[in-house]
Amino acid sequence: MKLIDLAAEISFGVSSNKVRSGLTMLGIVIGIASVIAMLSIGEGTKAQIESSIQSLGSNLLIVSPGAQRGFGGAASAGRGSSQTLTLEDATAISSVSGIAAVSPEVSKRYQLVASGNNTNVQVMGTTPAYLSTRNVAVDSGTFFDATQVSSRSKVVVIGPTVRDDLFGTGANPIGSTVRINGMDFSIIGVTVAKGGSGFSNQDDMVYIPISTMLTFLSGGTAVSSIDIEAQTADGMTDVQSAVTSLLLERHKIADPTQADFSILNQSDIVSAASSVTGTFTILLASIAGISLLVGGIGIMNMMLTTVTERTREIGLRQAIGAEKGIIVLQFLGESILLTVLGGIIGILLGYGISRLITLLSGTTTVVQWTSVAMAFGVSAGIGLVFGYYPARRAARLNPIEALRYE
Amino acid sequence: MMIDIRNITKSYTMGKETTEVLHGLTFGVEKGEFVAITGPSGSGKSTLMHIIGALDQPTSGTYLLDGEDVSALPADELAKIRRSKIGFVFQSFHLLARATVLRNVELPLVYADVPHAERERRARKALEEAGLDESRFMHQSNQLSGGQMQRVAIARALVNNPAIILADEPTGNLDSKTGDVVLETFQRLHREGRTIVLITHEGYVAEHADRVIVIRDGVIIEDRKSAKGYVKPGKKV
Incomplete structure (x- = not known):
C-alpha cells in the first residue's frame, strides 16, 4: 500500500467522526498547552533571576565574616554576628593577583530624615571600587572619591527609591541635606535604578564613605563583607583560593574548616538559584505532564472504542486484502494524527497563554524551541504508545468473526 | 479449474472437545461456472464459504484456487490471495457508510497498489x-437503498477482476423484488464469463445458478444441474 493512500485512509478514519476526534484531541491540546505555558513560566523566572544575579556585579566574590552558611548568608551579611573581617584584610586582598577591584563594605539600617520625610534604609559604607564590583552606576551627580573616603567626608549617594521617598519622584536632590542617625550628610549623587535583585533592593539604599561609616556610625574597624571583582570569569576559582589562603594566614588559622570567614562565588549563587528555578520548572511541568498523561489515556480509550465500533469495517478491510501490518499502521496512524494535530494546536495555545500571562501579570515567560520540539515529540510519542495496543487489537481480529460482528 | 477442492475437512476445538464440521469434501468449479452451495443452517456451508474465500483454512485436504495451493498459507499471504483472486459480496453489504460509492469500490484497488487514476477508471x-x-x-453509501448498496458491493467485488466472485447470502437483506434484480445481475455477469459461487440457504435463490451443490451435516449430498427453468417458468434466461 502506498504511503499517500495510507494517509488518505488515516485522515478519512479520523474525519469520519469529527466530534469524537475533536474531543479526544482536546485532551492532548490541554496537556501540551499547559506543559508549554508552565515551562515558559519556569524558564522566564529562571532568566529573570539569573539576570538579577548578574546585575549584582560581574565575576563577583563576596567574603563574609563567620562560618560558611550557604548563599543565604550573603543576603544577611552585616548582621554583626561576627566581626572577623577588617579594613586591613580588604587592603591585603587588593595585592592578590587577578583581582580587578576590592570594595569593603559596612552596612546597617538607619532612619533617614530629609525635608520633613523619613525612611528606614540600608546605609552602605564602602569605597569608590564598589561602583565596579557591584555594577553600580551614577545617574546624576557623582559618587564619592578616594579623597572623600580618606577625609571621612559626610557625603552620601542615594538610591532612586530613597530619592523618591524623601524628595518626591524625579526631584533633583543634589546639594540637599539628609540626616542619618542625627548627623547631616550632603547628597552628591543618585544611582541608576537597577530594580530588585531578588535578595535586596539595591535602589532602596544609600552609600557613604566607609571611613565615615566606621568613625561616625558603626564604630570599630570590622567590615560586614568584602566584595572582590576578579579580572576574568575563569580566574574566579584561582582568586577564591588565593584569598582564602591569604585570609587564613592573616587570621592565623591552620585548619580551613575552622575558617572564621566564608567566600561566596557568584557562579555558586547562579547555580544555586538555577537549581531552585530548575526544581520549580520541573514541578510545574510535571503537573502539566499529568494532564498530558490523562490526554494520552483518553486517546487510548477512544481508539479502543473506535476499534470495537469499526470491527465490521476492519473485517471488510481484511477480507478485501488488507494485511495485518496495514491495519496496525492505519489505526496507529489515526492515533498519531490525533495527537500530532492536538500537539500543534496545544503548542499554539500554550504560546498564546504564556503571552497572556506576560501581558496580564508581568511575569517574564520564555517559550523555548526545545520545549516546543519536546512537546511535539511527546505528543507524537503518546499517539504511538497509546495507539499501539488498540491497533494491535484491530489487526488481531479474526476476519470471519469481525465480518459477523453486530 | 478455478476451484479444486480435494478431501477437505475442518474441525474446531472447543476446550477438550473437537468437532468436525466438514467431513472430507471433494468438488471442483470450472472457469465461467455459476455454482450455488446450499444447505440448512448448521450444514457447514458457511465454513466451506470461508475456506473457499481464503478467510479460513482447512484442517486437512488441499484447496487449489486458480491453480494455486492456498490450503496452508500464512495470514498475510491469504490477504494477498483475497485481494487478487476473490471478490466478496456479503449479506449485509459491508460498505463504508461515510465514504462515497466510488471510494468504496476503489478500496480493494487501494490495497492492491493500483495508481489513483487507474483506480477510478476501473x-x-x-x-x-x-x-x-x-x-x-459520488453519493455517500449510506444514502443508498438496499438494492443500490448491493450493486455497489457487487461492483467492489468485480473491480479487482477476481478469479471468483463469492456471494454469501447476497439477497438475505433485500426484499424479494430487489433480490431478484440482484440475482439477475449475477446471471448477467455469469453470461459475461464470470465465475460465481453463491452461498444460500434458500432453495429458490440457489436455483438461479447453473449448478447446485447441497450440503448437509458436512458432506455433499447432492451435486446437480439446477432446475431454474422449472422454478421460474416463462422467464427468459
Whole structure:
C-alpha cells in the first residue's frame, strides 16, 4: 500500500467522526498547552533571576565574616554576628593577583530624615571600587572619591527609591541635606535604578564613605563583607583560593574548616538559584505532564472504542486484502494524527497563554524551541504508545468473526 | 479449474472437545461456472464459504484456487490471495457508510497498489457493470437503498477482476423484488464469463445458478444441474 493512500485512509478514519476526534484531541491540546505555558513560566523566572544575579556585579566574590552558611548568608551579611573581617584584610586582598577591584563594605539600617520625610534604609559604607564590583552606576551627580573616603567626608549617594521617598519622584536632590542617625550628610549623587535583585533592593539604599561609616556610625574597624571583582570569569576559582589562603594566614588559622570567614562565588549563587528555578520548572511541568498523561489515556480509550465500533469495517478491510501490518499502521496512524494535530494546536495555545500571562501579570515567560520540539515529540510519542495496543487489537481480529460482528 | 477442492475437512476445538464440521469434501468449479452451495443452517456451508474465500483454512485436504495451493498459507499471504483472486459480496453489504460509492469500490484497488487514476477508471467500469446509475457515484453509501448498496458491493467485488466472485447470502437483506434484480445481475455477469459461487440457504435463490451443490451435516449430498427453468417458468434466461 502506498504511503499517500495510507494517509488518505488515516485522515478519512479520523474525519469520519469529527466530534469524537475533536474531543479526544482536546485532551492532548490541554496537556501540551499547559506543559508549554508552565515551562515558559519556569524558564522566564529562571532568566529573570539569573539576570538579577548578574546585575549584582560581574565575576563577583563576596567574603563574609563567620562560618560558611550557604548563599543565604550573603543576603544577611552585616548582621554583626561576627566581626572577623577588617579594613586591613580588604587592603591585603587588593595585592592578590587577578583581582580587578576590592570594595569593603559596612552596612546597617538607619532612619533617614530629609525635608520633613523619613525612611528606614540600608546605609552602605564602602569605597569608590564598589561602583565596579557591584555594577553600580551614577545617574546624576557623582559618587564619592578616594579623597572623600580618606577625609571621612559626610557625603552620601542615594538610591532612586530613597530619592523618591524623601524628595518626591524625579526631584533633583543634589546639594540637599539628609540626616542619618542625627548627623547631616550632603547628597552628591543618585544611582541608576537597577530594580530588585531578588535578595535586596539595591535602589532602596544609600552609600557613604566607609571611613565615615566606621568613625561616625558603626564604630570599630570590622567590615560586614568584602566584595572582590576578579579580572576574568575563569580566574574566579584561582582568586577564591588565593584569598582564602591569604585570609587564613592573616587570621592565623591552620585548619580551613575552622575558617572564621566564608567566600561566596557568584557562579555558586547562579547555580544555586538555577537549581531552585530548575526544581520549580520541573514541578510545574510535571503537573502539566499529568494532564498530558490523562490526554494520552483518553486517546487510548477512544481508539479502543473506535476499534470495537469499526470491527465490521476492519473485517471488510481484511477480507478485501488488507494485511495485518496495514491495519496496525492505519489505526496507529489515526492515533498519531490525533495527537500530532492536538500537539500543534496545544503548542499554539500554550504560546498564546504564556503571552497572556506576560501581558496580564508581568511575569517574564520564555517559550523555548526545545520545549516546543519536546512537546511535539511527546505528543507524537503518546499517539504511538497509546495507539499501539488498540491497533494491535484491530489487526488481531479474526476476519470471519469481525465480518459477523453486530 | 478455478476451484479444486480435494478431501477437505475442518474441525474446531472447543476446550477438550473437537468437532468436525466438514467431513472430507471433494468438488471442483470450472472457469465461467455459476455454482450455488446450499444447505440448512448448521450444514457447514458457511465454513466451506470461508475456506473457499481464503478467510479460513482447512484442517486437512488441499484447496487449489486458480491453480494455486492456498490450503496452508500464512495470514498475510491469504490477504494477498483475497485481494487478487476473490471478490466478496456479503449479506449485509459491508460498505463504508461515510465514504462515497466510488471510494468504496476503489478500496480493494487501494490495497492492491493500483495508481489513483487507474483506480477510478476501473471503479467506474465495475459500477457500470454492476448496473448502478452514474448519478449515484459520488453519493455517500449510506444514502443508498438496499438494492443500490448491493450493486455497489457487487461492483467492489468485480473491480479487482477476481478469479471468483463469492456471494454469501447476497439477497438475505433485500426484499424479494430487489433480490431478484440482484440475482439477475449475477446471471448477467455469469453470461459475461464470470465465475460465481453463491452461498444460500434458500432453495429458490440457489436455483438461479447453473449448478447446485447441497450440503448437509458436512458432506455433499447432492451435486446437480439446477432446475431454474422449472422454478421460474416463462422467464427468459
